[in-house]
Amino acid sequence: xxxxxxxxxxxxxxxxxxxxxxxxxxxxxxxxxxxxxxxxxxxxxxxxxxxxxxxxxxxxxxxxxxxxxxxxxxxxxxxxxxxxxxxxxxxxxxxxxxxxxxxxxxxxxxxxxxxxxxxxxxxxxxxxxxxxxxxxxxxxxxxxxxxxxxxxxxxxxxxxxxxxxxxxxxxxxxxx
Numbered sequence: 001x002x003x004x005x006x007x008x009x010x011x012x013x014x015x016x017x018x019x020x021x022x023x024x025x026x027x028x029x030x031x032x033x034x035x036x037x038x039x040x041x042x043x044x045x046x047x048x049x050x051x052x053x054x055x056x057x058x059x060x061x062x063x064x065x066x067x068x069x070x071x072x073x074x075x076x077x078x079x080x081x082x083x084x085x086x087x088x089x090x091x092x093x094x095x096x097x098x099x100x101x102x103x104x105x106x107x108x109x110x111x112x113x114x115x116x117x118x119x120x121x122x123x124x125x126x127x128x129x130x131x132x133x134x135x136x137x138x139x140x141x142x143x144x145x146x147x148x149x150x151x152x153x154x155x156x157x158x159x160x161x162x163x164x165x166x167x168x169x170x171x172x173x174x175x176x
Contacts, residue, residue: 003021003024004064007021015055021054025071029047029071029072032136033047033078033079035116035119035131036127037086038120042082046075046079047075049078050074050075050078053078057074068146069138069141069142069143069146070145072136075146076146080128083124121164126164129143129147129154129161132147140154
């Protein structure tokens with residue numbers, strides 16, 4: 001079944017199609033949320049809340065083919081909100097172990113790559129733009145829709161992010 005047909009079914013109130021939508025977007029969206037927040041549990045919460053908001057607001061989506069940017073707009077806004085909230089919280093040592101339905105395979109790539117150490121040093125909007133462009137393979141136009149900005153702003157953010165990464169990587173290599 002096509003993505004547009006799934007969206008149409010959801011608009012008509014048939015929430016059983018949410019599973020199919022989750023099959024398409026669940027894993028990439030979880031990884032995107034994780035790359036933005038660098039917190040596995042926060043990413044899982046963001047993913048869950050994103051799908052809840054999608055179900056609640058699917059009727060407001062005018063163009064079914066624009067679902068992907070709309071979905072990632074919700075995801076990135078929730079991620080930014082959670083990052084802000086987390087900065088205000090005083091960290092407390094976690095005294096219990098949380099079970100999770102998500103396997104560790106989603107996070108191994110990030111933990112083994114030194115590049116993410118540099119990406120994490122970027123400001124959230126630059127970092128998110130890079131992740132959406134390179135990881136989620138979204139177009140400039142889709143990213144602009146997802147982040148509620150102009151295409152020129154997306155291009156500018158990508159350029160700044162690349163330059164900053166180059167400087168960060170270059171300064172590390174100079175130290176070695």
